[in-house]
Amino acid sequence: MVNYYNILEVHEEVSAEEIKRSFRTLIKKFHPDINGSNKKWAESKTKIIIQAYKTLSDTHSRKQYDTLHKHSQNKQNTVRDAKPKTSSTKSEKISMEIRIIFSDLLNGYTSSAIEKYEYLLNTSPDTDFFLHLNHRDFIDCKFLLAEAYEKSGEYELSIKLYEYILEKGKQAAYRQHLLEETKERIRNIYCRKLAKKSSPDKALIHYQNLLKLDLCKNEQAFVYKKMAECSLKLQDYENALKYLHVALSLKPKLQGLNKLRINLNQYLQNCFI
Structure with a gap:
């Protein structure tokens, strides 16, 4: 059974006013708007805090909860006492x-x-x-x-x-x-x-690992473009061309390719001189 007192970070004999005070503090602390990097978790956290507050702030529901909570604790204690009293494993x-x-x-x-x-x-x-x-x-x-x-x-x-x-x-x-x-x-x-x-060779490894994820076509195109840029820095023109070709096949109107194309065109021209 969920311990609503622990959720609200108060003891079981706490007053209604202290419950309200703790609730307000926790809601501010875990509000999704100030936990942008972990918004979904914050929403889940505030949801249980609100549920705990609704239960414990109402005299009737708190009395019912305390009865069930006490019964649950007694049951756990009974099971615990029935076990041999040996040191913890x-x-x-x-x-x-x-x-x-x-x-x-x-x-x-x-x-x-x-x-x-x-x-x-x-x-x-x-x-x-x-x-x-x-x-x-x-x-x-x-x-x-x-x-x-x-x-x-x-x-x-x-x-x-x-x-x-x-x-x-x-x-x-x-x-x-x-x-x-x-x-x-x-x-x-x-x-x-x-x-x-990272250096271009290590960056390539990171991008290759990223491709293992279930990426959409636009995301894959971006990654292949970055791999082409890394290969170009390593003067690996063949792979740079290969990655660029894959990127454009995934997203023909991919942006930010001017510098990459200029360098690769120079390479291609040199190949036929």
Whole structure:
């Protein structure tokens, strides 16, 4: 059962006024308009915050919720007490650490989350998050980690996480909006961050990786144009011509080709001298 008190970051004996105050603070913090880089996640976050507030701000619904919540806690305690009282297993400890990492990410403590995440990978390199989180939380956790690395300038690490999300998220039709946003972020990182700051040969690799995504024709044409430009810088005129031809076959009216065409025409003229 979802703990609405935790969602609103208040304790169970809190007053109605404190609930309202916390609700207003959280809505401002997670409002989609100020979380443009992660708008879909912010919308999901504010939705549950609003639901929690509606439930706890009404005296009657709060009383009903408290009854159900108490019953749920008692049930969990009963199951827990029925288990042998032995020390926590390694798996249980890892599950707890992953939950803490996820909580830090949800609450914006990205530096702390990354530090704990990297420590966990170093101490338990074979850890599979998917075994410790349900599918929805798993995808969200990986997405927030990727976003945290992207914001810190660790683009190679963020790309790996984003690409992992695409692979693992394929079966989750209800998260298509997140997968589309993930693909958009991958495109932006490859084009605007990695390829732009790389040498032509390395940029080519980034563009080739980008082509593995399910891009539309216009996007493919743009990538092939950039590959032609990289090949030209490497004086690989044959591949430059090949990539340019592919780009134009995908989008005949592709813009920004004047300089590329001039250089390639000079090459072709020299070939027949």
